[in-house]
Structures are given as structure tokens and as C-alpha cells.
Amino acid sequence: MRSFAGRDILSLKDFEREEFFRVFEVADELAPIARNRRNSDILKEKTLVTAFYQPSTRTRLAHEGAMHRLGGHVTGFSDAKMTRAGDFYQESIKDTVKMLEYYGDVIVMRHFQQGAPQEAAKWSSVPVINAGDGWGEHPTQVLTDLYTVLNEKGTLDGLTFLAIGDMRMRTMHSLSYALSQFDSEIIYVSPPEMSLTDDFKKELEAYNLTFREAKHVADVIHEADVIYMEPVVQPDYTKSREEAKSDKGLTPENYRVTRQLLAEKARPDSIILHSLPRMDELPADVDITRHARYWQEAFNGVVMRMALLSLVLGAME
Ligand code: CP
Numbered sequence: 001m002r003s004f005a006g007r008d009i010l011s012l013k014d015f016e017r018e019e020f021f022r023v024f025e026v027a028d029e030l031a032p033i034a035r036n037r038r039n040s041d042i043l044k045e046k047t048l049v050t051a052f053y054q055p056s057t058r059t060r061l062a063h064e065g066a067m068h069r070l071g072g073h074v075t076g077f078s079d080a081k082m083t084r085a086g087d088f089y090q091e092s093i094k095d096t097v098k099m100l101e102y103y104g105d106v107i108v109m110r111h112f113q114q115g116a117p118q119e120a121a122k123w124s125s126v127p128v129i130n131a132g133d134g135w136g137e138h139p140t141q142v143l144t145d146l147y148t149v150l151n152e153k154g155t156l157d158g159l160t161f162l163a164i165g166d167m168r169m170r171t172m173h174s175l176s177y178a179l180s181q182f183d184s185e186i187i188y189v190s191p192p193e194m195s196l197t198d199d200f201k202k203e204l205e206a207y208n209l210t211f212r213e214a215k216h217v218a219d220v221i222h223e224a225d226v227i228y229m230e231p232v233v234q235p236d237y238t239k240s241r242e243e244a245k246s247d248k249g250l251t252p253e254n255y256r257v258t259r260q261l262l263a264e265k266a267r268p269d270s271i272i273l274h275s276l277p278r279m280d281e282l283p284a285d286v287d288i289t290r291h292a293r294y295w296q297e298a299f300n301g302v303v304m305r306m307a308l309l310s311l312v313l314g315a316m317e
Contacts, residue, residue: 004311043072047104050076066305165230
């Protein structure tokens with residue numbers, strides 16, 4: 001297995017099966033620190049730099065929280081408008097990263113341009129972690145999601161994932177690449193204008209992923225072990241920011257998962273994951289059903305970032 005020390009985490013295309021399990025093993029080892037709400041000194045000599053060119057609640061704060069749990073330091077920006085990259089100068093990724101690499105030991109970047117973290121990694125002497133790039137990928141979120149599935153189901157093989165929502169979403173891409181390493185299948189359900197592109201389907205075929213598309217959630221939800229959701233009412237991820245409109249619209253019934261649908265059609269042991277934030281596709285009254293696992297997913301988000309930071313900074317081999 002390749003070492004994680006000094007490695008960029010840019011895409012789950014790069015990940016091999018045994019590497020997933022190594023990350024999950026390290027996450028298991030570090031989880032008690034977060035569970036007991038303690039801080040350790042594992043990364044006490046290291047600093048995380050966050051470079052967020054798009055809004056985030058979970059991804060940025062989970063990385064920061066993880067760094068604190070490991071005794072490290074944090075600096076960075078959460079609004080590029082207050083940096084030279086977002087003002088008159090529109091400073092390039094290269095010039096920005098050539099500064100950031102001296103301010104810390106690992107850079108976590110979210111950007112509205114697909115491929116921006118890859119561009120950053122080209123110029124950075126320290127590891128770069130992709131925290132979501134445009135419609136590209138969101139590898140740390142999907143590592144969190146699969147870790148949650150592994151904890152809940154005890155396996156990542158032999159499962160059926162039902163992916164519901166906008167298939168342009170970066171999580172959907174990372175999830176699809178990741179599942180190509182496991183003996184599990186995906187059923188995709190999305191509005192036609194948000195469906196998988198032909199190019200992406202060809203790529204998935206080349207990766208030997210077992211997948212199919214379905215029109216209606218209600219027709220296939222009984223097959224799902226894991227119900228993986230994203231909104232269809234959402235902003236344009238290629239923009240740095242989109243203000244809320246007074247009428248954002250509602251999610252068509254076909255892409256919603258309600259208590260009634262779960263009670264009538266879902267497997268009793270199926271679990272729901274949602275990377276959040278949510279709109280009306282997942283009503284809040286689903287939270288108290290036995291299917292909901294998104295709060296565990298949120299906790300695991302911190303643990304997973306602890307594992308990744310420890311690995312790329314060489315504190316765990
Ligand atoms: N899941 C996720 O990426 O959430 P944030 O946009 O809040 O980081």
C-alpha cells in the first residue's frame with residue numbers, strides 16, 4: 001500500500017480498496033478521542049490551513065475540530081472575498097498557495113472551480129485535501145459516509161445503495177468512484193436534467209461499477225440497504241456563493257424520502273445518509289426513525305478528518 005504521508009487527498013479515483021480500510025482502521029483508533037470529547041497531542045507541532053472559496057459549515061469546521069482534537073493549530077480563511085484572491089487582484093491559485101504552504105503543514109481547500117485543489121497541489125510543497133471542488137468531487141465526505149456504512153452494516157460489499165438527488169453533485173461522483181472498489185451496486189434516481197452524464201456513465205463502466213438508473217424512488221427503495229440523499233433544490237456549485245431566493249421551489253415528491261414512504265416501502269434495516277445541508281427532500285420527522293444515520297455521519301466527519309490529517313501529516317503510518 002502507498003504511504004499516506006505527504007499525500008494529497010484530491011479524488012477517490014485514486015483510492016485502492018486496501019487504502020479505504022487503512023483509513024477506516026486509523027479512524028477507529030482515533031474515534032475514542034472525539035467520543036470522549038478530549039484533545040490529544042498527536043499533531044501538536046502541526047498547523048492546518050483552511051482555504052475556503054465557497055460556504056461550508058461541516059467540512060471546514062470538521063477539519064478544524066479534528067485538528068483541535070489532535071492538538072494541532074489552525075489558520076486560514078472562510079471567505080475568499082476578504083483575501084486578495086477575492087478582491088481587485090483576483091490572485092491566482094498558484095500565487096495564493098505559494099503563500100499558504102509557509103503558513104502551515106497541510107492545506108484544506110474548497111473551491112467553486114472544478115480541479116482547483118489539483119491546481120493547488122501542483123504548486124504546494126505540503127499536502128492538499130480537496131474539501132469539495134465545483135461539481136467535481138468531495139472525497140473526505142464520502143470517506144466519512146463509507147466509514148458510517150461500514151460501522152452500521154459491518155461491510156461495504158454486497159450492499160445496494162440508492163442514490164437520490166442531483167447527480168452533478170460532487171458527493172455522487174466520489175461515491176461512485178469509491179464503490180467501484182467494493183462489490184456493491186448503485187441505483188441512481190434524479191430529475192432528468194440532473195442525471196448522470198453519458199461521459200460519466202462511460203467512466204463508471206470502465207471502472208466496472210454495477211449501476212443502473214431508475215425513474216421513481218418508490219419503485220426501488222425496497223432494494224436499498226443505504227439510501228444516499230442530496231437535494232435537488234440547491235445552488236449552482238460552480239459559483240462562489242448564491243444568495244437565497246424568496247422562492248427556491250419545492251422538491252418534487254419523487255425525490256423525497258418521507259416517513260410514510262419509509263414505513264410502506266423501505267427495508268426495516270435500511271439506513272439514510274445525507275451529507276447535509278438538506279432542503280425539503282428529507283423532512284425533519286424522519287430524524288426520529290430508525291433509518292436516520294446522518295447525525296452519526298456528522299460525528300464520523302470529525303473522526304474521518306482526524307484520520308486523514310494524522311495520515312497525511314505522517315503521525316500514523
Ligand atoms: N456536507 C458538506 O459538505 O457540508 P458543508 O457544505 O456545510 O461543508
